[in-house]
Amino acid sequence: MKSIKEYLHYLPQEFITELEAFGIVKSIAANTEILREGQYVKLIPLVLQGSIKVFTRHEEKELLLYYIENGESCIMSFTAGLKNNPSKVFAITEEDTLLVLLPADKMNHWVKTFPSVNDLFYNLYDQRYASLLDTINHLLYNRLDQRLYKYLEEQSRQKGSRILDIRHKQIAAELGTVREVISRVMKKLEQEGKVKQLPNAIEIL
Amino acid sequence: MKSIKEYLHYLPQEFITELEAFGIVKSIAANTEILREGQYVKLIPLVLQGSIKVFTRHEEKELLLYYIENGESCIMSFTAGLKNNPSKVFAITEEDTLLVLLPADKMNHWVKTFPSVNDLFYNLYDQRYASLLDTINHLLYNRLDQRLYKYLEEQSRQKGSRILDIRHKQIAAELGTVREVISRVMKKLEQEGKVKQLPNAIEIL
DNA sequence: ATAGGCTGGTAACTCAAGTCACCGGAATGC
C-alpha cells in the first residue's frame, strides 16, 4: 500500500506527519453509505483513491450534487464537524475508496497552522459552491434531455469510458426523476443520434 | 456617520485598523447593480448596513439565491477576487447600502493573519452553501405555491413588515418565473387564506 | 422447467407551469 505522503505529496510534510499520527486510513467498498442526513460528524474524510457521490434527498427523491475525488474532502463533513451541525446531505462511495479520516477537533487547529490546508478547504468550498450553482442552473434552465446528456458525459469522464454500464433506474435516482422518464428521454437522445443503447449499457456517440 | 469599528465591533482591532487604512467606505443607492456575471473582481464588499440580493441568470430568466446582510460579504466576490475568476452571479442592492470595499490582493494576507476573518469567511461559505442547497431542494421538491409562500415570508422577515410593497413582476423575476403564473398562484394562496392582496401590496396573514 | 427478479419499453392519463392574447383599472404625463 502506498503511504499517505505519496497520495498527498503537494501538502506540507508537517501536515502529513500529523495525518500519520492522528488520521485513520480506511478502505471502503463501493456503494457504501458513509454519511447520512442528520448525522453528526466526528471524522472528516479525505479521499486518497476512489470517489464518493454526494446527494440531497427528500422523501424518496434524490439528486446527485457532485463527486468527491482524489485529494478532495467533503465540506459538508468539514463544517458539520467543526461546528457540530448535522449533515444536510448523504454520501455514497462510487467505487472502492481509500480514505484518511481526520478527527474534527484537530482539524480546526490544522487549518490555522497550515495555510495550504486552509487553501485546500477554501478551494473545495469554492468548487462545491460552483457545483451547486451549476445544479441550480440546470434545474432551472435545462430540460431533462440536456441534463441527462450532461450526466452521461460526466459519467463517461469519471469512468474513462464511452460505454457506461449503468441502469436506467440508477440514472433516474441520481437525476431526481423516475425510470420511465429516463427510458422516454433516452429514446429521444438515441433518435437524435447522441447515444446508443446496448443491452445493459449505454454508449455515448 | 458611524465608524467602521462600530459596525464590525466583533472583529479584532488590528483588522479594523487595516480596514481603515485600505478599505473604501462607499454608500450605494437601492437597486444598483454592484456585480455582474463575467465580471472580474478587484474589490470585495463587506456590508456595514443595508442588504444585497444575489442572483443567477440565464437568458432573461433570473433566480434570487440569497441575501447579503450586515457584517456579511459576498463569497462570489471573495473567490472571484482571490483566484481572479469571473463572477458567475450578479448582485443588486436591495436598499440603500453602506459597504466597505476591500482590495482583493490584501484579502489573501488578511485571512491568513486574522483567524477571526478566516472564520468569518468559512462561516459565510457554509451559509451560502446551505442557501444554495436549500434553493436546490425548493426547486426540486416544492411546487411554486410553497416556494412563493416561503419567498413572501422571507421578504416579510427582511422588511420587518407583514405588508409588502412589491410587484407581481418582481416576484416572478426573483423566483425565476413569469408574472401571469405569480398572479395565478397568488390567487390560490389567497383562496387558502394565507395572504391577502391589497392594491399594489400583499399582506401575509 | 419454471418461477421470480431485474431490466427496459410503452400507452394513456394527469398536472404544474409556461405561453399567448387580451382586458380593465389606476396613475401619470402632456
Next chain:
DNA sequence: GCATTCCGGTGACTTGAGTTACCAGCCTAT
C-alpha cells in the same frame, strides 16, 4: 382632455414531466 404606461386578472392552449398499469426479454436459483 386624452394617450400612455404600469399593474394585475383571466381564459385557452401547449408542453414537459410524473403516474399508472402493463408487457416482454433476460437471467438465475431451486
